[in-house]
Amino acid sequence: MVRRGISGAAVLGAMLAVGLSAAPAMAREVVAFHEGVMDGVMPGTIVVRTSERRLYLVNGDGTAIRYPVAVGKPGKQWSGATRIDGKYVEPAWAPPREVKRDNPRLPSVIAGGSPSNPMGSAAMTLAGGEYAIHGTNRPNSIGTYASYGCIRMYNQDVVDLYERVSVGTQVYVTR
Template sequence: MLQGCLSQSVGSYFGASNVDRTTTGSIAGQAVPMAGPSASGGMVPQISIDPGITNSKDMYAAVFDNGISLPAVPYKDMDQRFVRRIVPNITGELPGTIVVDTANRYLYLVQPGNEAIRYGVGVGKEGFAWQGRAVIQYKKEWPVWTPPAEMVARKPELQKYANGMEPGAMNPLGARAMYIFKDGRDTLFRIHGSPEWKSIGTQASSGCIRLINQDVIDLFNRVRPGSPIVVL
């Protein structure tokens, strides 16, 4: 499978990767769970209802989008930590901010009410690192993927895509891309979709932050150009 982009795992203030801090998912059409005692004796926060955060069968169903068909994701085979859900905001950032926790393979989109939408992500292999604060400069539906020259040098078989690979279900940038700029300059890092759902939760790419296509479509619809992003 083709690999898109340029990131690596770094330290995180969110804790160990095997800790799932989810209180509960939000199920559309069902009652909102009331706050109740946690195992530690504190109160588990009430979690909101969101039409984009329903059950996995619906969230990861097949999609026909802009004339392109995306297959359903076998969500039962996924690591359930990486299923899209609403969680308490543990990032300390303001609503509208994207926070990428590369160590634990999560992307948070901070919401009002001290909550966040959390998505599972795949990150870049060792040697393709970027971290810091930046903004989403712009975003694209069904982007054309053009491998950078250094990638073509490493993988000569990509020469045929030197002028760009047309959008499609197998395009490495997936269904959507969000372009990360810092101080007005392109970092060359992206948040983008991927046809490789098994890569979520791993260091599998040549960089960038990848999401399942169904998740990146949901994120894309929530994020505006100029939104702040923090990559840890």
């Protein structure tokens, strides 16, 4: 569960000023994108392909920005359509019940900006559950099956995506 943290353009500007996205992410790239089974995907839509461990932001000109991500562990994966229902910079994090059960020593809330906060630089919460697209304090997990269902991104990539999307953005997660 994401707890509201510091938000707003001033804070995001400060994050950018200290270099969180000053250098382009080497793994982020523009690629050809053809919807396939996702006929009618509109520009600005996010498509997460779990099996590829990639997130695509559809540009609408036959291309998308492709980001490497970490996705749910086996048994924690999901698919479906949702939308972004909140955007937060350095959010506090309250472990969901299942995470707390598996890791009882976790505190009830980890402050935003803490090195032990798994949400990283920013988070975009997804409607209908406890999932989010967020940064990570474990960049070595990117490209793996590592989470309880959230979509993890490199911090510089989540800041880039955060700037490009808004609340209400459609998100499709496929297996």
